[in-house]
Amino acid sequence: MKRIVFFAAIMAFMVNANAQWFDISNNKGRADLGVSFGMAGIGCDYHSFAFGGGLSVYGVYIDFLYGAPEHKYDKHVVPVMYNDTSVLDINIGYQIPVLPWLRLMPLVGHCHTSAGLTDATTVNIEVDGDHSATLYHDFNVTSRKHYLNYGCGLIIQPIRQASIYAVYTRHAIYGGISISLDECAKNAQGAE
Numbered sequence: 001m002k003r004i005v006f007f008a009a010i011m012a013f014m015v016n017a018n019a020q021w022f023d024i025s026n027n028k029g030r031a032d033l034g035v036s037f038g039m040a041g042i043g044c045d046y047h048s049f050a051f052g053g054g055l056s057v058y059g060v061y062i063d064f065l066y067g068a069p070e071h072k073y074d075k076h077v078v079p080v081m082y083n084d085t086s087v088l089d090i091n092i093g094y095q096i097p098v099l100p101w102l103r104l105m106p107l108v109g110h111c112h113t114s115a116g117l118t119d120a121t122t123v124n125i126e127v128d129g130d131h132s133a134t135l136y137h138d139f140n141v142t143s144r145k146h147y148l149n150y151g152c153g154l155i156i157q158p159i160r161q162a163s164i165y166a167v168y169t170r171h172a173i174y175g176g177i178s179i180s181l182d183e184c185a186k187n188a189q190g191a192e
Contacts, residue, residue: 027059031181038174046085105153111171116141
């Protein structure tokens with residue numbers, strides 16, 4: 001059995017050497033910025049649909065997903081205390097180029113879930129610099145739980161300017177789209 005594993009490893013090395021798979025130098029100068037959405041907090045006490053973003057620079061990848069309490073931004077004022085939850089998922093990893101258009105991304109991170117009460121009897125108003133107002137209710141946290149998160153992502157780059165990615169971790173499943181910042185910078189320089 002050991003010989004079979006040894007020969008399989010040697011064959012994989014030779015195939016990679018000839019095809020130039022796993023060429024880490026492909027990460028040099030790469031920078032991507034993306035948006036993601038999916039389920040966070042899977043397998044935890046609380047889970048939620050979440051939105052977030054990701055940034056990749058020289059192959060180092062970091063992202064987050066946040067699922068806000070369901071009733072926090074409800075505009076109705078009613079004499080009710082809603083049971084609500086929130087989820088925050090943060091991951092970091094490194095992109096391993098398998099082929100020039102395909103990357104694997106092992107990830108490790110942290111998942112944070114909170115349960116509490118949203119007080120719908122009060123309304124808070126937050127005014128932005130452009131005079132737009134956001135209404136929200138107070139969310140009072142009653143319990144928090146923290147979880148180690150780990151998993152893997154797959155990135156496909158069908159065109160130079162954009163990538164599509166999917167991530168599966170122990171406590172989240174999500175996907176997204178990213179744009180290549182280095183390609184945008186090259187295009188901007190070419191236009192000048």
